[in-house]
Amino acid sequence: MNAKAVPAGLVTRSGEAVPLLDLSRQYAPIRAEILAAIGQVCDSQHFILGEAVAEFEKSAAQFLGTSACIGCNSGTDALFLALAAAGIGAGDEVVTTAFSFFASASAIVRVGARPVFADIDLGTFNLDASAVEQMLDHRVRVKATMPVHLFGQCADMDKFCSIGKQRKLAIIEDAAQAFGATWRGRRAGALGDLGCFSFYPTKNLSAFGDAGCVTSNDEALAARVRLLRNHGMPRRYLHEEIGWNSRLDSIQAAVLSVKLKHLERWNRERQERARTYFNLFESAGLAGANSPIRLPQSSPPASHIYHQFTILAAARDELRKFLTERQIGSEIFYPIPIHRQPCFDYLGYGEGSLPKTEQAAREALSLPMFAEITQDEQQTVVAAIADFYS
Numbered sequence: 001m002n003a004k005a006v007p008a009g010l011v012t013r014s015g016e017a018v019p020l021l022d023l024s025r026q027y028a029p030i031r032a033e034i035l036a037a038i039g040q041v042c043d044s045q046h047f048i049l050g051e052a053v054a055e056f057e058k059s060a061a062q063f064l065g066t067s068a069c070i071g072c073n074s075g076t077d078a079l080f081l082a083l084a085a086a087g088i089g090a091g092d093e094v095v096t097t098a099f100s101f102f103a104s105a106s107a108i109v110r111v112g113a114r115p116v117f118a119d120i121d122l123g124t125f126n127l128d129a130s131a132v133e134q135m136l137d138h139r140v141r142v143k144a145t146m147p148v149h150l151f152g153q154c155a156d157m158d159k160f161c162s163i164g165k166q167r168k169l170a171i172i173e174d175a176a177q178a179f180g181a182t183w184r185g186r187r188a189g190a191l192g193d194l195g196c197f198s199f200y201p202t203k204n205l206s207a208f209g210d211a212g213c214v215t216s217n218d219e220a221l222a223a224r225v226r227l228l229r230n231h232g233m234p235r236r237y238l239h240e241e242i243g244w245n246s247r248l249d250s251i252q253a254a255v256l257s258v259k260l261k262h263l264e265r266w267n268r269e270r271q272e273r274a275r276t277y278f279n280l281f282e283s284a285g286l287a288g289a290n291s292p293i294r295l296p297q298s299s300p301p302a303s304h305i306y307h308q309f310t311i312l313a314a315a316r317d318e319l320r321k322f323l324t325e326r327q328i329g330s331e332i333f334y335p336i337p338i339h340r341q342p343c344f345d346y347l348g349y350g351e352g353s354l355p356k357t358e359q360a361a362r363e364a365l366s367l368p369m370f371a372e373i374t375q376d377e378q379q380t381v382v383a384a385i386a387d388f389y390s
């Protein structure tokens, strides 16, 4: 595959450079499988839903341990459909994190509800369940909480599920970055009432365009999502309610079915690459309490699949500039937390209202991480960071 086919900004660089992500290395060994699967869809001339989608939904549900998986257009739509299916709407509030991709909050607004932000745990970058619990005592309009399994690690689902049960709140997992991640051995997307995934091309399970899915073990909720993703239409031209067009394309489903067969290995390899980073940072003297960087932390019940390997770094912006000069890829997820986005001024969160979230936005830096990254490349990354702080 030539570099032209790789999304902008993700091209493989030559020589000593290390890309943040190189999709071409994942594609090359499965190219024949993928093209055959796409060929089958083309031969069938069935492009929307149909057999390829049903097949992917079945294998994804089996992989995740849910009774249902409903393919849709994107992770953003998955969140929106899940919230709508759970009956969240005007006058309701949903508690979530402001340290996430924008869609975690915009989906709440799209169903007519109001996002409420609680602070994060700086070690895991995930929504802090205790902070959520504290705010619930004086917020009667909250109907759901949406923990985001950020960077490939589940939020504290023991606490979120118990909060949901005690207070009768829907738990909607934003698992867009965590396909295959587990909490106490159960997979993300099978832990709350509804799970939402994105298959955006940079995700650990990725399509060749926009795609997503919603998962559930609740048959009634799953049936509602299925209805809503296709114009509220249980059968042709009968519309029980006003839904949307958020169907999954057959070509995307065919690509996803091929990739799903490799995902467990890819996730394992990501974990091995993460261990390599930990060892290299330790050898470079950058793993201790006095280090200018803080390595990502895992909470013991979680099996982190390192969708991102994200550190907290002193002088983060200068470090990133230094890495760029050495042609080493990195990314800031997320430079402006959601509560400080101009479109959310009306929610009234001032500077300093979520101190840990804001610290993460100032200091977080994601380093090159993908299953196929080489040890030499990882050494280059760590050596450059060590040089910067020396």
Ligand SMILES: Cc1ncc(COP(=O)(O)O)c(C=O)c1O
Residues within 6 Å of the ligand: 074, 075, 076, 077, 100, 101, 103, 104, 148, 174, 176, 177, 197, 198, 199, 200, 210, 211, 212
């Ligand atoms: C945490 C999170 N939620 C939601 C989304 C939205 O997914 P999509 O881009 O497929 O709409 C993303 C993807 O970027 C994400 O990372």
